[in-house]
Amino acid sequence: MPELPEVEGLVRALAPEAVGRVIQDVSISPIVVESKERGREAIIKGMSTEQFIQNMKDMTIVNVTRRSKYIYMDLERNGQSYLLVSHLGMTGAWFTVNSIEEVMEEKFRRHIHVTFTMKDGGLLIYSDIRRFGELRLLNIEADHPPLLKMAPEPFDDDACTHFIDCTLLPRYARKPIKEVIMDGQVISGCGNIYATEALFKMNIHPARKVERISLKRKQELFQVIVDILQESIDAGGSTISDYRNINGEAGTMQDRLKMYGQKECPTCEVETKSMQIGGRTSVYCPKCQR
DNA sequence: GGTTTCCACCGGCAGC
DNA sequence: TGCTGCCGGTGGAAA
Known part of the structure; x- marks a missing residue:
């Protein structure tokens, strides 16, 4: 169960691996596509899987930070900035690998739901056993009001x-x-x-x-x-x-x-x-x- | 309109 | 062995 310290560790490891790289293509697991087609908000929130795939293409990852238990990925394309917000739910995990086989544990390999293929050929993978996590593409943070209601970071003065x-x-x-x-x-x-x-x-x-x-x-x-x-x-x-x-x-x-x-x-x-x-x-x- | 309650999203696993 | 019920972070709808 990832909580703030686990997300912090993930972000510190993910940022140097991901920043500066460009997304070429996205694939989403059949089981998530089927759930979305049945009208469920499975992992990909706020838009269809087709929209998500189209919208993520050619995005450059500009920064990766943590806010509470959320991962914030700043993105940019054609001078326009975007924000990909990711929550790990109960069982989410991110991996940067060169091939699926490099995801060592079978239970994570079996539940890969979103795969970003980068322009340099590497993969950025989101795996989630129970599918309680989320990926939400926004223009700015304020486009999803619950994010603005979060308490300050616990390490902040206020x-x-x-x-x-x-x-x-x-x-x-x-x-x-x-x-x-x-x-x-x-x-x-x-x-x-x-x-x-x-x-x-x-x-x-x-x-x-x-x-x-x-x-x-x-x-x-x-x-x-x-x-x-x-x-x-x-x-x-x-x-x-x-x-x-x-x-x-x-x-x-x-x-x-x-x-x-x-x-x-x-x-x-x-x-x-x-x-x-x-x-x-x-x-x-x-x-x-x- | 503020507040509380309920439900959805799921696979794994304990217990029967 | 196979079935049932419980667990949980968060948002959103219903009461």
Whole structure:
């Protein structure tokens, strides 16, 4: 499951491989073409597969950056700029290779859905096992309004203030803290794994109402989230089920997780508990987290 | 109009 | 062995 640190690692590896190259042609897997023909928004969002293929031809990749868990590819053709926004969903992955056979793992090779053939003969491949990811071609970011509603980058100066301000709004104040810190409009890029870890480190019960946490504790919690995201970026991300970086390599952050996926609390050795919060499985220590 | 709830998008896998 | 149901990041429709 790629979260912010995993996307950051991917972007850092992808940018030097992709920037400056020109797309010659695009092919889309039959299964995605069929889904789109049945009217579903499968991977290619906001336009037909034919439109996407035509629109992507002759594009130069100008830059590759990250915004929250999204990959932003700046594109240019005939002096006009475009933006390709990619989200990895649960199981998306990008590969730069010279042939399909270079995608080492069979499960990714079996689920290649978009293949960009570059003018230099190389391939830029998007693979996605569960097809929850997306590729959305825009003129500018504002053409897809939800992108503008994203919280600031967690490492930006105004991110903590934004988080605190949100927690004071009526629509967030009575919600469980875990649901709120995982909301992309409140904090960018904090998914289930890192929310679970941060709440454990802070000894806060994931179901605790936001209004029952002091300002000081909320500020500390935010800093813990930022620190864990940074620690994970430095460790190459967490490799849980299907995430791989551009070279097909795994990260090591999963070995440093203290609560996510654990059966026993590493502090007090009590058996962990699990409950649904905001529709997502939440693991916690019933003794340490209050 | 703001807010909450529900559903769609899917393959893998646990459990029966 | 084969079937059923559950899981999940995000957007959009419905209530």
